[in-house]
Amino acid sequence: MSAKDRDSFLDSRRTLKMARSPETYIRGTTKLFYEWLDRCSQFIPEGPAVWICGDCHLGNLGALADRDGEVAVQIRDFDQTVIGNPAHDLLRLGLSLASAARDSDLPGVTTARTLEALIAGYEAASLESEASTPHLHQPKDIRKLLKHSIHRRWRNLAMESFQTKHPLLPRNKRFWPLHRAERAAVLALCKERELREIVMGFEKLTANDRKVLDAAYWIKGCSSLGRLRCAVLVRDGKHGAVSLLDIKEAVPAAAPSAFEARMPRDYAERVVAGAKALSPNLGDRVVASKVMDKAVFVREIAPQDMKIEIDRLAGHEIQAIARYLGGVVGHAHGRQMDGQDWRSWTNELERERRKNLHAPSWLWSSVVELLSIHDKAYLEHCRQFALAHH
Structure with missing residues (x-):
């Protein structure tokens, strides 16, 4: 297959993949997220300039092994990483969580409480220890993920990736x-x-x-x-x-960098550089x-590397995961700040949070608008795909 034919096939494959679900579409349209942000950034609080993930959705967090085989949940993808506004990671993760809540047919009030839990976990992140805050209240799904991850070996990775225990890359799709x-x-x-x-x-x-x-x-x-x-x-x-x-x-990153x-x-x-700053296990x-x-x-x-897979969840489960992952992201951001900058930043988020019973107004209104934009774009994407393959 020529390079041109390969690119054409992969573009078609990407189009098909993004049509599978709204959540998959959100994961594959980082550019759409940042096009919206470029128009509405004045409504987002400005935090200290630190390395951010830039594409902080559920699929980009998971279990990662360090060089000694110890496992922790950290950010695991850095294609979009830049030195930028930490609020962008919170907003991107909030959008992903809200989409997951809707896919689980949960009521709107659960989405509001999920975003509240995300901010609460972020603010409570401990900067002293990688494990202290995120591991105090591990949700059931996170405990299962880490337990599974710790016991994985090469044969598990090989079967998952190649469908064979042998050190061989099959030629297939x-x-x-x-x-x-x-x-x-x-x-x-x-x-x-x-x-x-x-x-x-x-x-x-x-x-x-x-x-x-x-x-x-x-x-x-x-x-x-x-x-x-x-x-x-x-x-x-x-x-x-x-x-x-x-x-x-x-x-090039679609995520905007700080001035x-x-x-x-x-x-x-x-x-x-972004990986080293945010996720030492991977960096x-x-x-x-x-x-x-x-x-x-x-x-x-590593065999222990596993992304978070969320299917259908109850309301209390997704809120617990949101709080936990908020702590993971908070620690990743906070370790780059001194104590004073971290307190000032989280105090600003806290002030915003107290104005609303469920979630900061900027986070809630932004996620609602982004869900609407992505829903419309997703349905149009599916319509165009269906017409092209009719």
């Missing part, structure tokens, strides 16, 4: 052959010294000790479809351990590089 030039560039990248810094247990290995078992184009995600993305299996020649590397093209923010100009280096095992002059970032996918 998810894994395609790389073009010749792409494959040569990926293999050259895997010999670089920096990869030893991100692959768990490979720090002391030389290039000769690492063997690339296979590499393929990876059809994964939604917003990333159409960009260069590769899966690579690497074996430790001394001990036989196999690792899965994810090579992903970095692109005069100092960020790396290289897109991949920006992603790495310590991701590096920036190049593949055919394209900026890419490379990370090892």
Whole structure:
């Protein structure tokens, strides 16, 4: 398949994927979110300029292992990361939670209480310990996620990703052959010294000790479809351990950055800097590089890495998850501020929160408007897709 044919197919695949549900559509339309924000930013409180996720929805938080195998729930995707307004992450996550509440057929008052719980958890985040605030009141679904994550091993990751326990990338609808030039560039990248810094247990290995078992184009995600993305299996020649590397093209962020923010100009280096600031478990095992002059970032996918999957929830369950994730995001933001800046920022949010029984007025009104905009865009997207495939 030529590059042009591949891009055309992936664009069609992305269109289909985004038509599956309103929540999937929200995840795949970060640009639509920031187009609205560009028109309405004057209604959003301005927090201290820190690294933010930029695309902080439910699917972009989950369990992440550190280099010692310890697991914590942190932000797990940084394509849109910038130094910006922390309120943008709260708003993006609030929109995602509100959409999940509606998908669970929960009443509107539950959505209001969910947003209230999100802010309350964010304000209560402890800056001293990664685990203290988020882990004090772990919801049932989070406990199950972490318990499952801790016990996962390579065979679980392989079966989930490849449908086989063998260290092999099958050629199917998810894994395609790389073009010749792409494959040569990926293999050259895997010999670089920096990869030893991100692959768990490979720090002391030389290039000769690492063997690339296979590499393929990876059809994964939604917003990333159409960009260069590769899966690579690497074996430790001394001990036989196999690792899965994810090579992903970095692109310009749609999220607005703070005025005069100092960020790396290289897109991949920006992603790495954001990951290190917000999610140490992931930041310590991701590096920036190049593949055919394209900026890419490379990370090892650990068996313990799992995203949060939410199906249908009761009202009290989604409120508990909202409070918990508010604490996770609050800690990620707050660790970048000194105590005075954090207190000033959370005090501002607290003042806004007291004016309304259920949620800060700016958060509630913004989420309601964004839901309406995304609903209309989603239905139009589905209509256009149906017409095109009639």
